[in-house]
Amino acid sequence: DAGVIQSPRHEVTEMGQEVTLRCKPISGHNSLFWYRQTMMRGLELLIYFNNNVPIDDSGMPEDRFSAKMPNASFSTLKIQPSEPRDSAVYFCASSLQGRDTQYFGPGTRLTVL
Amino acid sequence: QKEVEQNSGPLSVPEGAIASLNCTYSDRGSQSFFWYRQYSGKSPELIMFIYSNGDKEDGRFTAQLNKASQYVSLLIRDSQPSDSATYLCASYTGRRALTFGSGTRLQVQP
Numbered sequence: 645d646a647g648v649i650q651s652p653r654h655e656v657t658e659m660g661q662e663v664t665l666r667c668k669p670i671s672g673h674n675s676l677f678w679y680r681q682t683m684m685r686g687l688e689l690l691i692y693f694n695n696n697v698p699i700d701d702s703g704m705p706e707d708r709f710s711a712k713m714p715n716a717s718f719s720t721l722k723i724q725p726s727e728p729r730d731s732a733v734y735f736c737a738s739s740l741q742g743r744d745t746q747y748f749g750p751g752t753r754l755t756v757l
Numbered sequence: 758q759k760e761v762e763q764n765s766g767p768l769s770v771p772e773g774a775i776a777s778l779n780c781t782y783s784d785r786g787s788q789s790f791f792w793y794r795q796y797s798g799k800s801p802e803l804i805m806f807i808y809s810n811g812d813k814e815d816g817r818f819t820a821q822l823n824k825a826s827q828y829v830s831l832l833i834r835d836s837q838p839s840d841s842a843t844y845l846c847a848s849y850t851g852r853r854a855l856t857f858g859s860g861t862r863l864q865v866q867p
Contacts, residue, residue, distance in 0.1 A: 677854055686857065686858075687845065687857045689855075689857075735800055743789065748801050
């Protein structure tokens with residue numbers, strides 16, 4: 645069975661450009677999470693969806709970040725405009741419910757020049 | 758104070774030894790705890806979880822939970838070089854999704 649799928653795996657862009665990261669959770673999972681990981685700050689939760697509804701977006705750094713989950717099998721994280729400090733690895737994870745084991749995708753390594 | 762705290766390491770142990778990784782948490786309402794392993798350049802993967810006080814064993818791994826002391830640990834017996842990775846501790850409090858610690862880097866010396 646396929647795990648969490650993320651695309652692209654690597655993204656290099658210039659400051660000011662829009663970046664869209666995509667995620668397909670494991671089929672049947674009701675909760676989806678977006679994380680950002682850097683050496684300095686570790687693994688940070690950005691936003692958490694349950695049944696396609698955003699439950700907790702307190703980790704979204706600022707208005708430049710937005711996330712959507714239009715259906716149970718797809719989510720996007722958008723950064724507009726991007727800045728060099730957004731460079732990080734962005735992980736998507738899914739679980740049956742919020743309290744359950746989370747399964748992580750392979751991540752997207754974002755570099756903003 | 759961070760909700761979940763771990764020593765960043767690196768923790769260095771010789772091959773065949775027991776590696777002991779520790780984690781403390783601040784929220785007494787925490788209900789369950791998870792240990793993830795993350796190899797360099799890879800995504801976190803679950804090793805085991807624990808809900809109840811005491812020990813839980815799975816192969817070479819043992820998770821220990823002491824709710825009175827707000828302490829969780831992971832023991833790795835017969836450590837192998839392939840165990841060299843960063844180990845992330847996470848807690849679930851019921852209010853939001855998992856809260857992760859910053860991770861402990863383990864190095865197993867051949």
